[in-house]
Amino acid sequence: MLLKARAYFTYEIIYPTHIIALLSPRIDVNDQVITRNLDITPSTEIDFYFDVYGNECHRFLLEVGRVEITSTCEVEVHDTIEKNFEAAYIPIEFLPSELFQYLLPSRYCFSDTFEIRNLASQIVAGLPNGYAQVEAIRTWVHQNISYQYGFSLVTTHSNHILKDKVGVCRDFAHLAIALCRSLNIPSRIVVGFAKDLPFADLHAWFECYVGDHWYIFDAVQAETTPGRIVLAYGRDASDVAFITQYGSSLMVGMHVEVTG
Template sequence: MWISATCLLNFNIPVATPFIFMLRPRSGWQQWVGREQYLLAPSVPTVEFTDPFGNLCQRLVAPAGQFSVQTSFEVETAEFSDAAPGAPFVEVQQLPEDTLPFLLPSRYCESDRFSRLAQSIVAGCLPGYDQCSAIVDYVRGTTTYMPGAGQQIVSACEVNMMPQAVCRDMAHLGIACCRALSIPARMVVGYLENLQPMDLHAWFEAYVGGRWYTFDPTQDNLRGGRIAVAYGRDAADVAIYTQFGDPVDLLQMDVSVARLSGAQL
């Protein structure tokens, strides 16, 4: 299926301010970027680089005054996310090297503090995919998804004591529990078709059965229609923008996602 996504960010900049944006999806085996547009107003020189996780990052200095970033994409992606009950656990010594950073504790995913809880959650499950599914059920069963409930980023330990959380924080808890079982897990930020209310979305992927699989504690079923924009160890690695220096005001953020028919491509 093909879907289009747009994101508009409108800032009030008090003084010239350095930014790093992470707004461009990249093509890969799970998605293909057919068209894209990236507009800055006013236009300023921009340098793009790839971070250690393969994310496309745009570096610029925004001038004082009103400044906006508008992106739009048309991406071919799966209508349904793959599920693989029974996919086996991969022994650490057999893991690809690029998955190893996603085994370690990180700022918001304190996996070293979840060993006992994770073991109790997955008791009786086959090692691998089924353990990840049990973890998702635990997160969904103990924490209510509440969009807009938290502007401050919280860690997995904090989320585990909260009755409600946003998608980002629920992903942190799922990631920490997976890593506690030596299953590589990474955060993903991007777009999800039919998300209500519409916004950028966060979920996680776990490496089992020789590949990455999608898990989303906020959704009752494993829906597709996703565009991944950024991957990282946790929210600290996948911010859609990072500004340096004096605070700036984000005046507006509008996100839209729509399915395209073949005739529109």
């Protein structure tokens, strides 16, 4: 499946502001990245580096005034979502060491609280350990959390979402990740472009490691669908912000489109 994606941001820069952007498709996980471009108007020098998760980060300085940032890409992606209810839980002693970071509580995923542990145990009761548990958690979050803008804040974490029962895609992912980690299932957030969403925005979902493989899950959707361009992986949203600013700026416009 060939997807074409575009994310367009407009900023008013109050004083010179350094930006870190995660807006480029990962070459190592998408089927084939045909084109990818990051354009800034007025133009400025762009540097890049790879963070500890292998995400390609672009850094640049924006001068005072109105600035437009546009990321475009054409990517061949999977046209199916791999599902495997036979994928078993991997005991801790057999997990690759680099996955341990995805078992720990993190800034937005409070996997070690009583509320999260207790709920996870209730959701997966009677299910075989592994993929079936994760899918049950994904389904529970989808059915019990309402998708609405304007409720969650930069400080909102998984226990807030569990209490308030409302949030956006990153909140759905954070709650599901916390529940899965409480069962010692490695879980990470994924951000990128997704096709056929009921809203035009950059999207967040999650992946879990069972059966020696990372599987895709999306708690926002009734059923996880294909048509996804991966931009970045991390423990939670603090690792995968699309744009991080070090200075004073105001975003005055954003538009996202995905076709294919």
